[in-house]
Amino acid sequence: MSIATNEHITVEKIKKSKLDQVDFDNLTFGKNFTDYMFECDYKDGKWQNPTIKPYGNLELSPATKVFHYGQAVFEGMKAYKDDQGEVFLFRPEDNFKRINISSKRMAIPEFPREFFFEALHTLVQLDKDWVQPGEGNSLYIRPFAMATEVGVSAAPSDEYKFMIIMAPAQAYYTGDVRVVIAEQFSRSADGGVGFAKAAGNYGAQFYPTNLAREKGFQQVIWTDAKEHKYLEEAGTMNVFFRIGDTLITAPTSDRILDGVTRKSVLKLAEHNGIKAEVRRIQVSELVEAAKNGTLKEIFGAGTAAVISPVSAFSYQETVYDIPKQEDSYAKRFKKELMDIQQNRADDPFGWRYPVA
CATH class of the missing domain: 3.20.10.10 (D-amino Acid Aminotransferase, subunit A, domain 2)
Structure with missing residues (x-):
């Protein structure tokens, strides 16, 4: 497993992609996840060790605070691929601001902007082939943060984990x-x-x-x-x-x-x-x-x-x-909206954000 370092983030490369195991014509929303995920820990009063690694399970104590007091927030975002193979996010700055607003309300430390956007860029570039072109197709992106301190005292956690996972998606609702x-x-x-x-x-x-x-x-x-x-x-x-x-x-x-x-x-x-x-x-x-x-x-x-x-x-x-x-x-x-998101129309509002 090769390891590379970006400006802030360490990248642990996969051995083999899972891409050929996915039927992109028959997706269940939020069930198939891409090759990579992002993980960063808050310890000793700071966010540290931002890492992109192969998607996999976490090992957590049964006494991890998120299980007992629900100290967790998340966001929902999407990446889109146009007919030329270019990939775009839609208004990611709004999602970044909102997850920190949510975090503040839940007594979770706010996440650094440079880590957030570098993680998005690097993740989407690594998993670019998971973003399918065409009407209704997208890559759903789920940033989230949760309390990870071990202990069941009713108080805010001293430790947290910020993660980003991604899943290819089609239309969420198929009818009215x-x-x-x-x-x-x-x-x-x-x-x-x-x-x-x-x-x-x-x-x-x-x-x-x-x-x-x-x-x-x-x-x-x-x-x-x-x-x-x-x-x-x-x-x-x-x-x-x-x-x-x-x-x-x-x-x-x-x-x-x-x-x-x-x-x-x-x-x-x-x-x-x-x-x-x-x-x-x-x-x-x-x-x-x-x-x-x-x-x-x-x-x-x-x-x-x-x-x-x-x-x-x-x-x-x-x-x-x-x-x-x-x-x-x-x-x-x-x-x-979809014409702007998938680069089929002009974007007079500056919502489209190129990443790969």
């Missing part, structure tokens, strides 16, 4: 999604960690989402924890509502994630002269719009799914179907 509006469960609350990509935020969603699936729905639209009166997020995504020709989404807060795709959709709306409002929207407003025919679209926006249209929602045991639109904003924004 049916959703239930939450009337009892909440994703987050005022003063909590809803704005952070903390691991526990997502684990807490699984049970109410399972209940929705038992009724034939795929996801939940979350409402505020206090009154269950205001619409906030959809599943693991930000959510948009089109009433008339106005696009509406909830403002970010300490309950709502500042999504990269969300910000991109708002910018595309502005660029295209589409009226958009960032404001609180009540469930009653949505139901009334569905009844009087002015509700034209609901769609989720996030890294994994990009844009995910909603075909129906349920509230108080009543299902409201949403008719398909010839001038669908969801389809329009998804195409415009």
Whole structure:
């Protein structure tokens, strides 16, 4: 196993690639991982020993703090390959800033910028062949940090591990999604960690989402924890509502994630002269719009799914179907985003970031 050193990062080379073992036409999201991963440890008050090594298992004590107190954060990013074989990231600076915002809220030391971007560049270059060209194909990138101190005292860890793993991906959802509006469960609350990509935020969603699936729905639209009166997020995504020709989404807060795709959709709306409002929207407003025919679209926006249209929602045991639109904003924004991401269109916003 050969070892090379970049400016900051040590690279341990693989003996043989796993690439020929992967059926890229039949991928399950997040199940197949690339040849390499990045690992860096926080000890003695500093991040140290940044290393790229062959993807493999970790050995951790059962008393490792992340298992007991959930001190963990993560990000979701993607790399795309154009028809000329060039590879690009999409707005990685936003992901870097957000993982450190999340880390700060979870009492995890912030990660150095030079390590983060050098790791991304080197990893994607090493695993470039895992990035497949073509519509809907991408390389999903998962940076994450977790507490690794051994001990079960209820206090922040003194040691952490920052890692990046990557998985080839196709479309996350293959069709429209049916959703239930939450009337009892909440994703987050005022003063909590809803704005952070903390691991526990997502684990807490699984049970109410399972209940929705038992009724034939795929996801939940979350409402505020206090009154269950205001619409906030959809599943693991930000959510948009089109009433008339106005696009509406909830403002970010300490309950709502500042999504990269969300910000991109708002910018595309502005660029295209589409009226958009960032404001609180009540469930009653949505139901009334569905009844009087002015509700034209609901769609989720996030890294994994990009844009995910909603075909129906349920509230108080009543299902409201949403008719398909010839001038669908969801389809329009998804195409415009993917054209920028895969270098099929100009990038007037400077979102595309070449890496390999």
